[in-house]
């Protein structure tokens with residue numbers, strides 16, 4: 001699952017990215033690793049892994065991960081190829097979710113490409129560039145399909161879907177776009193339309209703003225009125241970058257000093273994870289507790305395939321216990337004795353929090 005970091009130049013995207021690459025989970029963490037300098041694999045914090053590990057005492061704890069991608073910034077006119085516009089937008093089409101980083105911090109030392117700091121204007125600008133870029137791709141396809149004399153059923157469906165999306169894009173109706181049906185989304189999946197992707201808006205605040213409830217509430221309040229269909233979060237990217245250099249204890253201490261409740265990054269990672277409609281199941285082996293993520297509604301047999309293709313092919317059944325019951329029972333064997341374990345077949349829909357032992361024929 002790939003999450004693209006989008007925003008204007010100097011919004012704080014790379015600062016946020018650097019902070020994310022420093023997120024480690026305590027003890028035997030899944031190390032952050034770099035595929036290329038702009039892609040970071042970030043563990044999804046999950047207290048259930050800790051809880052399960054307390055009873056199974058594994059050597060290793062492995063967390064589910066998400067990928068964050070930082071590409072060059074967006075500028076006004078990106079959809080017409082300004083800056084690294086087209087290249088940037090093409091990369092973003094491969095993403096499953098977009099985090100829109102919007103600058104709210106005032107720092108006069110940092111140039112603002114639009115001249116002054118106006119978070120909601122910038123958000124509008126970013127959305128508009130995404131919409132213009134989508135419109136261009138959409139229009140090209142539309143004019144092709146309109147020339148096909150007698151289209152197939154699926155072409156007709158696609159044509160209608162494109163027309164519906166086009167009307168919304170032309171009106172800048174992002175709320176309407178957010179409500180586009182799953183069928184239409186599926187039929188247009190191949191285009192990677194940016195405005196149809198799930199999005200999280202991250203307001204990048206100064207430390208002072210983050211501590212000033214009144215100011216952040218005013219901004220988020222106005223945001224919620226104007227963009228009720230978007231999820232908004234706040235963070236101070238610069239602070240997060242420092243925070244995640246520290247040990248967990250030092251981090252707690254520092255947050256307390258600043259009178260800030262918690263790091264915003266965990267919230268960002270979790271909100272993204274939820275927005276991707278991912279759920280987590282766990283496996284326990286003698287040496288490890290491991291969290292796996294699959295899309296909501298995944299069947300047991302496909303979930304097994306996430307671990308190994310042989311397990312999917314030779315799937316027999318799944319032994320399942322909810323993580324809390326496993327912890328309450330104090331172990332796999334006693335969970336079985338207490339009747340907490342269920343036997344499920346290949347079509348069982350995996351639930352968030354299931355601990356699963358797959359039985360399969362090799």
Ligand SMILES: Nc1nc2c(ncn2[C@@H]2O[C@H](COP(=O)(O)OP(=O)(O)O)[C@@H](O)[C@H]2O)c(=O)[nH]1
Pocket residue numbers: 007008009010011012013014015016073105107110204205206207236237238239
């Ligand atoms: N004061 C302040 N400066 C920040 C913050 N986040 C980023 N910056 C600064 O803004 C500049 C641009 O940040 P960068 O992350 O490179 O922005 P990008 O162009 O969106 O990748 C850098 O000098 C950062 O140190 C913040 O929360 N507060």
Ligand SMILES: [Mg+2]
Pocket residue numbers: 013014015071072073
């Ligand atoms: Mg950058």
